[in-house]
Amino acid sequence: MKTTIYDVAREANVSIATVSKVLNNSGRIGEETRGKVMEIIKKLNYQPNKMASALTGKQTYSIGLLIPDLANPFFAELARSIEDQGHQLGYHLIICSTDYNPQKEQKYVDLLKRNKADGIILASGFEQSNIIEQLINEQIPVAVVARDLPIPIVNTVSNDDFYGGYQAAKHLIDLGHKKIAVIARDVWTNRQRLDGYNKALSDANIHYEFPFEYIRESTIEWGKEMATHYLQSADPPTAIFACNDLLAIGAIQAIKEKGLKVPDDISVVGFDNTMIANIADPPLTTIAQSTKNMGKHVMDLINKEITEGITDKTRLALLPKLITRKSTKSIRTLS
Amino acid sequence: MKTTIYDVAREANVSIATVSKVLNNSGRIGEETRGKVMEIIKKLNYQPNKMASALTGKQTYSIGLLIPDLANPFFAELARSIEDQGHQLGYHLIICSTDYNPQKEQKYVDLLKRNKADGIILASGFEQSNIIEQLINEQIPVAVVARDLPIPIVNTVSNDDFYGGYQAAKHLIDLGHKKIAVIARDVWTNRQRLDGYNKALSDANIHYEFPFEYIRESTIEWGKEMATHYLQSADPPTAIFACNDLLAIGAIQAIKEKGLKVPDDISVVGFDNTMIANIADPPLTTIAQSTKNMGKHVMDLINKEITEGITDKTRLALLPKLITRKSTKSIRTLS
């Protein structure tokens, strides 16, 4: 049936210990023996049972990835880059979409514990969830990505959201805008972005009080709704900073429906630089987070913790980059 | 350290056999004992080691999912729906992006074998790859999704691509178009769609010979390039049927750059109805594949094969649906 280490050993006239050694090239093995064993392995197309080796205390080489939603382009891209770097290092990914639901988070964390994942990468996580402390207590390597944490108790790779918000606002200010509205959902990253935005405004001595309120979900629909709301206000903005590309697209739709043009009448800046930024019409000026780099770094960090044990935590904030496309323009001056 | 079944047994003053039985509620266990054991399990927050139980011949409850690219919205949506149904049934997913690369495919299949995945779902696969036969030989449950196979040797859930192509063409024909170009990459599904398209044309007695050639990749860029090419031809089309949404968006961009308008001058139909169809400007008329249903069905099928053993293969072709948005319009008549 399934070929095991015993089959190989028998066929090669050696003990299973020897086979194990050539498999892991540990211990000292004669060239000749090694050759023979290798040959039989090839011949039998033997695939060592990882369950068994994991049982003896070796790694499982599986990493759990908790993300809010695999169907969200940003997270899909991020997952892809983590996957790639993981495979590079010999790991495979068990991906779980949590929908920002703490119950699901806990359920999946338990699943990953039972399956002895070598580590867990959190790209999701409720604000108040105690998942992280729990994992740390149980000495399970964790890393957080795309979501900065106020507390440096785990390895973290995130975007410098403050700087991202700053850049977005700065770009618009440089174009002459003073009335810049914001669309955002109330999560940690967005609060950082808002801080950056506020800093840029105050640096430029601008005081625009728009009727800001957080939205419930980061979808096109909410972007549209909120933008519509802003446009109807007494003192409407000349620019909108949306905290992700989806929201920005919703805003553009709202503006168009109102009979106005982007960027001629109103400028829009998004965030993330997902594929859809290119698809939007006009193509979206946005703040690019490098999912590639984030994925690579977070995988490297968790791998380090897995192989070298608990070490000092590093906290990496990648600098986002303004990508200027066609949705922003200097403010219309009286002509 | 890690709490095992022994810890639970000791704490509860029973044997590990008993603990095992309450865990799997197999055998006969007294109510009282069961209660006590359960209590200890809770108290110790015991998570059974799945590696160990897999080793004894039980399922691993992991399913491998091979897809071309997790960062592609269509596949990300599909993966998400498979994930959901999988979790429903107690499985978790090991996702591997193959980039349509046969070497990676083989590498990941080996990985999944070593990790004793209960089954493998193929959403990817080279035309000539022998992966499927290989898996069948080794009695590993396989299912294929989003990619019809000419041979009914495995469970398959796919889109009725012929019908999809037919509908797309029919829709355009009904709008009065006769010169309908196609943009497609040369893969099985697209050949089916082309057949459907041809059928619709011949049913309507239309004979439009456009300078068709397959493209290399299904990206916006290729869509744009091919559309540009068509537009420059001597007898340009009045409508374009692109075999996925990305290509359609590329086509729209090309048309706009040429100074023409969609749908006034040229109509465009896409395929997939991914999120981006809604984002396009104008919103894309497209053929919807239900990733939700596909995911659910394929997961159900593989689960059936895993639990009930090899059975008759079923081959499900889901009917795609035309979603009419704003990128198509009846052909301009001389006024």
Add this chain to the structure above:
DNA sequence: TTGAAAGCGTTACCAT
């Protein structure tokens, strides 16, 4: 350089 045997955490069979 090689092999025997203990052990990893479960499950399942057979006793009791």
Add this chain to the structure above:
DNA sequence: ATGGTAACGCTTTCAA
């Protein structure tokens, strides 16, 4: 109704 124990496939220590 409960417990003892072999077996699962591998790694690793210790002897030879």
